Amino acid sequence: MLIKKVKINGFGKLKNKEIKFKPGLNVIFGPNSSGKTTLAYFLLNSLSKPGNEIKKYEPWNHFEFGGEISTDEGDFKVDFLNGEFNSLVDRELLETIGFIMEDEKLDTIKEKDAFVISYMKKRMQKNEWGLKLTDAINKTDEYANEIQLCIENISKQISEIDSYIDSVKEKIKNYNNKISKKNELKRKSEQLKQILEEKEEEISNLKREYIQEITEKINSLKTERDKLNLNLKEYLKFSKIDRDTVSQAKELLETIEVLENNIKSISSQLEELENNFSSIENTLNEKMRNLNIENEKDLEKVNLKIKNLSLLKKLYDEKKTKLENILEENPLWKLFTENEEIIEEVEKQEAIYRENQAKIQNKIEENEKVLKKLNSSIKVHKDFSFVFFFAAIISLLLGFVMRNINIWLFFGAAFTGFIGLFETILWRKIESRMDEVKAEIQELTKKKMIRPTYLSILKDYNLKSIKELRQKYYEFIEWKTRKKEYNQVSEEFKNLESEILRELKDFNLGSAAQIIDSGIAYLEKLYNDIQKLLLSKSSIEREIAKLNEELERMKAKREESFTSLNKMLEELKISIDEIKDFENIYNEYLKIKETITKIDSEIEKFENILSEEIYPEYIMSKIYETEKLRDELNSYEKELQEDVEKAPEFSEILENLKKRDELSRKLETLKGYYSNIEVSKQILQKNLEEYVETYGKKFKEEFTKILLSITNEPLPLIVEENLSVRLNINGEKLNPNEFLSAATFDQLLFAYKIALYRTMSEHNLPLVIDNALIRYDNTRLQKTLEILDEESKRRQIILLTSDERLKNKFKEALILEG
Incomplete structure (x- = not known):
């Protein structure tokens, strides 16, 4: 694969950037933070599926996140915001052999990914010896398939013969079953005939007994009906009477x-x-x-006399109450009589008492304020005395310890101690003043609690206040006024009493004053x-x-x-008794008539049973059972009349058995051939696997060769079967990442990835190096560049660096500005 150019619309700090690449070695120089790593990750994420690091490179304040990459295979657009990306190369493969990043922590101890080892194994299979072994294995598969086809054809023929034999067996079995069944049916048919005869005889007996029973019932009912008709004649006259x-x-x-x-x-x-x-x-x-x-004529006069007595009694009671009130005396009347100015004296005492109480309360409140001030002052002086005494003790102790300034410390201890003593004296004086104030408050409180004389007077006469005493004085004055009217009221009272007694005497009720109330009430x-x-x-x-x-x-x-x-x-x-009992007599008449009707109905029902031959359930069930047995017998006889199919010929069966034995022997022979081919295939497969597993040896040779050409000295490294690399120090296998210098580890990583690619050279992937050569010394850098020059003949190399040495060496280097 050859990367021609990239156009970055927005990725990290790179925006609207276009970079072109050439075949072979491409050097791109840029200082720190110029976007070298950003460019490396754009290449990685645009060629393969994006990784988790993609979120870090989403640009700020920019609406595009992606770009375009052009390779020798075509132009490919990426838009990470909308999930539009490419899968030109497996990401893990590309990271493993196509990228070397700065400060990459490739853990070479752990087993490499399975896909890398798988690629190596496939490459081993494609050389001369691997192809021969693969071809031999394929041939064994072809022979095995042909034999398997023959086995299937023979098995099919044997299966057909077995099916035929099974069908013949089934026919013979069916023939035997039918013959056995016919014999069984004959036996059952004879048994059923005998059972049917017995059942029919039993049904005949039951019918005869049932008919006899019905006839007896009819005769009995007719006799009862005749008796009832005789009784009905006695009630005929009642049936004609109008109800x-x-x-x-x-x-x-x-x-x-x-x-x-x-x-x-x-x-x-x-x-x-x-x-x-x-x-x-x-x-x-x-x-x-x-x-x-x-x-009764004199009753009205008596009523007037009683009303007059009631009126006199009312006047009498009023006069009596008035006299009792005049004579009633209160203990206070004596007090008011002895001292008529008692009210003024008590009010004067109350005014003096309230004035004294107010003065005492004011004095107590003033003393409490003084007490609060003294209390706060004591706290301040007390705290100061403790502080100064504590400072004096600290200064004294420091004086014994710090001898170079002990005189000043002793002087300070004496001074602070003196101030502390002065504060203590002040505190004690204020405390004594506080005690005096508290004693004065207690004395004033005692004075405040002393009860005045006028309250004792009120308490003696059960009075709550002076107002109540004044009210009693007004009552005393009224009492004195009433006392002057006593003689006049007393005379009027006696006259009324005499008049009432005269009136009561006319009714023979005596002349004593005590009977006035009861006598008048008695008369009323x-x-x-x-x-x-x-x-x-x-x-x-x-x-x-x-x-x-x-x-x-x-x-x-x-x-x-x-x-x-x-x-x-x-x-x-009819008589009165018959009238009274008419309803019962008539009901008896109706009852007899109804009974006769019922008996006629019963007789008719039984006669219908006899004429129509209606039998009860138990007889009908027997008849039904007999019919069922007869149907069963008919079905047996019908089956016995059916023809039985003939059994197959024995010669035909024998011929098919011989053919099956012959095919079975051929099948066993073919199975033996098939088993031997499978063993041969397993041996060839094992040889191919052993050969392919030598990929580790080739990788180790390539890795050791590259690393030695850079460092110019051998390292005690071990490459294990799973491609993990370890340091062999005193027989221990150690992690090279922990014991090698950073620069040496970078060189080990470089050699490891180059060796991996060469071992898997069927994949033409570019190599991107992101500032991974920065820690190399000049000698090792020069040797590494020689390796890269040779490597650039195999594939495209993009070297991203901030090393000034490389900038000076490669004048045509592309400058990436920060």
Whole structure:
């Protein structure tokens, strides 16, 4: 493959850049950060599938990401933004043998990718000896295929003969089965005939027994029907009676019964009401005697007297309450009598007490403010004293340690100690002042808690405030005013009492003052009771009259119903008891008729069974079984009449068996040939594999030769079968990356990749070197360039470098500006 030119529209820092290449060696010089590595990765990603590093080269503030590459195979466009790329070369193969990058960390210890080793093996197969072995293997495959074809043809013929023999066997087997089956059918047919005879005899017996049973049932039902017809004659007269007339007669009977019950009920109610009337009248006469009256006409006068007594009683109670209030005294009345100016004295004491309390509270608040100030001052002086004492101790200790300045430190310790002592004295003085202030606050609090004298007075008389005391004083003044009216009220009270007692005396209730309340209440209750009794008496009289009217009406209706009932009984010619029980008698008549109808239906059903020969389930199942056996016997006889196909000829079978034996011997011989060809093929295959596996030897020779031509001294390197490279130091296989210098490792990497390409020279891939020769010394650089000159005859080389030595050596080098 030959790269002719690249056109980069946008890739990393390269934008709108076009570079042309020639066959052989192309040197491109550029300082650091000029875009050499960017160009190398553009070549890699435009020839093969893009890798993960493509994201790093997406240009900023540029709408294109890609370009175009021209090779001897054609022009190919790449657009990484839209996923448009090429797969001209396998990426892993191109990276392995077509690119050498600066600071590349190729791990030569690990086994190389399988595709590289596979390419080497294919190349080994294409030389003279490899081709001969491959051709021999192909020939064995052809012979094996021909023999396999013969084996398949013979196997097919044997299979056809086996199929024929199997079909003959099947025919013989079928013939034998049919003969056996016919014999079995004959035996079964004889058995079935015998079973059928037994079944038919059993069915005949069952039918005879069933017909006899049905005949007996018919006779029994006819006898029962005759008896019922005799009983029916006794009920014939009831069947001719009009049922509506009977219903009317029954309704009259029920009406008479209801009327009888109502008459009894009303009679008992009348008796009870008369008893109650008599009791009320007795109670009323007794209560009227208690009021000193003989009849109801005097009751209104008594009512007026009782109302007058109630009014007098009301006035009497008012006067009595007034007298009790005048006579009632309060312990405070004595206090107010002894000292009428007590209110003014108490109010004066209260004012003085409140003023003193306010003064004490103000003094306490002032002392609390002083206390807060002293407390904050103590904290400051206390903290300063601790700090200065601590500084004095530190200075004293340092004075013992640092002898060159110990005098100054001792002086500092004394000075800070003195200040600390001064602060402590101040702190203690303020503390003593705080104690004095606290004592003063406690004293003031005690004074504040002392109760005044006026509160003791209020407490003694269960008063809560001076306002309540003042209210009591107003009551005291009212009491004094009322006391002056006492004599007048007392006289009025006595007059009322005398008048009430005179009135009560007319009712024989005595003349003592104690009976005034109970006597008047008694008279009111007595009057109310008489009123209630009079109302009850009047109500009972009306109810008695009403019930008497109802009783007479019901008796008349009862007589009328009796007359109508007797007339109906004469027409129907039946008794009252028969009327009452008519429904049962008529139902019995209907029941007998229904039973006779059912019996007739049963007799008809049984006669139909006999005439139409209808048999029960158990007989029909026997008949069905017999029919089934008869069908089975017919099928057996039909099968016995069928013809049996003849068996195949024995001579034909013998001829096919001989032919199969002959073919089997040929098949065994061919299988032996096929097995020997397979063994031969395995031997040739093994020889080819052993030959191909020598690719490692060729790679090692090429690698050692290139590396020795650069370094001019052998290195203790080992190339293993998996192409891994290791350093052999004192019998240990070590990683060369860890023990070789960076420049030597770069030369090892260069030799490794050139050797890989030469071993796989069937792939004409360009070689791109990205500043990988920068650490070479002049001698080794010159030898490397000689190798590259020889290599450029095989393939195109693109050398990207920032080495001034190469710029000076190759005047025609393309300059890539940073």
